[in-house]
Amino acid sequence: MRAELIQELQLLQNSRANKLVDELTDRILSSVDAVNEKVVSSMSKRGRMLMLLDKRLNFSTLRKLRRKFLRA
Numbered sequence: 001m002r003a004e005l006i007q008e009l010q011l012l013q014n015s016r017a018n019k020l021v022d023e024l025t026d027r028i029l030s031s032v033d034a035v036n037e038k039v040v041s042s043m044s045k046r047g048r049m050l051m052l053l054d055k056r057l058n059f060s061t062l063r064k065l066r067r068k069f070l071r072a
Helices: 002-071
Strands: none
Touching: none
């Protein structure tokens, strides 16, 4: 009888421990996912801004070169 109670208590403790581990894992993973999403979004925005800047720079450079060489 006593051994059965001890075994039942151990099963209960393991169950609670597993539940706690699952909750902590979910919290950590959701935090990591949120940070990853922000980083990816920020990098994507920065990349788009750099591409637009490069595109504008190329167009303005081409315009300057055309003006310089077509007028001469």
